[in-house]
Structures are given as structure tokens and as C-alpha cells.
Amino acid sequence: MNMHTATITAITATATMATDAALLRTLWLASPALPVGGFSYSEGLEAAVDAGQVHDEASAATWLTDQLLLGPARSDLAVAAQAITAWRANDLDRVRELNAWVLHTRETSELRLQAEQMGKSLLAWAQSLGDFSQPVVQALNAAQLSPPTWPVASACAAALGDAPAREALVGLAFGWAENMVQAAIKAVPLGQGTGQRLLARLTQAIPAAVDEAIALDDDHRQAFTPMLAILSARHETQYSRLFRS
Numbered sequence: 001m002n003m004h005t006a007t008i009t010a011i012t013a014t015a016t017m018a019t020d021a022a023l024l025r026t027l028w029l030a031s032p033a034l035p036v037g038g039f040s041y042s043e044g045l046e047a048a049v050d051a052g053q054v055h056d057e058a059s060a061a062t063w064l065t066d067q068l069l070l071g072p073a074r075s076d077l078a079v080a081a082q083a084i085t086a087w088r089a090n091d092l093d094r095v096r097e098l099n100a101w102v103l104h105t106r107e108t109s110e111l112r113l114q115a116e117q118m119g120k121s122l123l124a125w126a127q128s129l130g131d132f133s134q135p136v137v138q139a140l141n142a143a144q145l146s147p148p149t150w151p152v153a154s155a156c157a158a159a160l161g162d163a164p165a166r167e168a169l170v171g172l173a174f175g176w177a178e179n180m181v182q183a184a185i186k187a188v189p190l191g192q193g194t195g196q197r198l199l200a201r202l203t204q205a206i207p208a209a210v211d212e213a214i215a216l217d218d219d220h221r222q223a224f225t226p227m228l229a230i231l232s233a234r235h236e237t238q239y240s241r242l243f244r245s
Contacts (some may be wrong), residue, residue: 022161022163026168029157029171030172037244038118038179040244043071043111043114043245044232044235045063045180045187046238046242047231048231050235050238055188057197060194061201064177064202067228068202068209071223071225073209073212073213076102077169077210080151081165081169082094082221083152084159085159085165086098087160092143095143095145095156098152099149102150103149107225108233109236110235111232115149116147118149118153119145122154123137123153139160169214170210173209174203177199181195181198186242
């Protein structure tokens with residue numbers, strides 16, 4: 001092997017390792033094992049079950065697909081898309097603006113508490129990793145968010161993990177889908193096989209949801225899901241429940 005070939009091989013190996021590291025970071029952020037508490041929320045699904053609107057596989061599939069396209073695609077994923085750009089540009093004013101938008105557009109107290117708790121838990125997760133995630137800790141602390149919300153905090157971890165923005169958003173959307181399917185399995189209840197079919201349907205819908213999120217600007221980003229807001233408000237005083245939202 002001559003010097004030129006050895007140099008090309010080394011560069012290729014380095015690029016491959018960097019790509020692998022970014023992909024693994026994306027998978028990590030999407031994992032249900034990430035200790036941010038996403039598994040403890042149903043985002044109104046439990047209240048929909050209590051109201052009889054979700055009661056079997058078909059109704060759960062319709063509910064979750066509609067929620068993805070009308071909720072996260074137009075709000076949290078759109079925020080995360082813009083926040084990734086802001087974090088990479090070190091535009092902390094923009095980061096704070098996006099974080100404030102999330103806080104001001106939560107339609108019920110439990111949905112706001114979810115955004116706050118998961119954001120603070122992601123910061124705690126990054127702090128627990130020491131040097132490995134020190135850039136995330138430093139960036140979140142420098143932004144002085146009070147508190148960091150989940151869409152903005154997760155965008156920070158994704159941005160500093162060097163994954164392509166669209167790939168990071170697909171990962172975040174898939175993490176949301178996994179948590180919601182697990183909530184449906186417990187709350188409806190449904191079997192594991194049914195849960196996998198729900199996840200397959202959501203997986204088919206995620207690319208379009210991500211494309212919409214990326215395309216939305218400030219004037220078209222929105223948090224407007226009236227039925228979900230009503231059910232979430234009812235859930236706050238629901239007599240018997242498994243989930244925190």
C-alpha cells in the first residue's frame with residue numbers, strides 16, 4: 001500500500017466512524033431507554049380511551065396518525081427543525097425565542113409540565129455523561145432557558161451530535177411514535193403484535209411529517225389541536241389513570 005492509498009483509506013475510515021457516531025447518537029436520542037420520562041406520558045391518548053374515542057386497533061391507528069400529522073409535525077418537530085439550525089449557528093436569541101414559543105403554546109398545564117420535565121431531564125442526562133456530552137450541557141446552560149423544553153433541548157443534543165437535520169428529526173419522530181404506541185398498548189389495551197402494526201403505520205407517516213416540519217416557517221408553525229386540548233384538560237382530573245398526560 002503506497003502513501004496515497006493509505007491516506008485515502010485513513011480519511012475514509014475517519015469519515016465512516018464520524019457517520020456511525022452521528023447515527024448512533026440519533027438512535028440513542030430516539031431510544032425509549034433515554035431517561036427523560038417519555039414513557040410516562042400518553043399526550044391525551046389515555047383520556048381519549050376513557051372517552052371511548054380510542055378503543056381498538058383501527059381507532060388507535062387513526063388517532064395516533066392524525067396526532068402525528070396535526071400535532072408534532074406542525075409544532076414540536078417544526079420547532080426542533082429550526083432549533084437545530086439555531087444551535088449550530090450559536091444563535092442563542094433564536095433558541096430562546098423558540099423555547100418561549102413552546103412554553104406559551106402548551107394548551108394545558110400537564111402538556112406544559114411534560115415539555116418542561118422532559119427538557120430538564122435531558123439536561124440532567126447530558127450532565128450525567130460527563131465529558132461525552134459536555135458540549136450539550138454548556139450550550140443549554142449558555143442559552144439560560146427557564147426551563148429548557150423538550151423540543152429545544154433534544155434539538156440541542158441532535159445538533160451537537162452532527163447528524164443531518166432531517167435524519168435527527170426522523171429519529172425524534174420515531175422516538176415519539178414508540179412512546180405513543182407503548183401508551184396505546186397499556187391504555188386501550190392492545191397486544192404487542194397490534195402495537196407493531198401501529199408502529200408500522202406511524203413509520204410510514206413519519207417522512208411526510210418531517211418534511212412538513214422542515215418546510216414550516218414561523219408564520220405557519222402552529223399548536224392547534226382543540227380536541228386533544230379538551231381531552232388533556234379532562235385528563236388532569238380523570239379519576240383513574242396510568243399516565244401523567
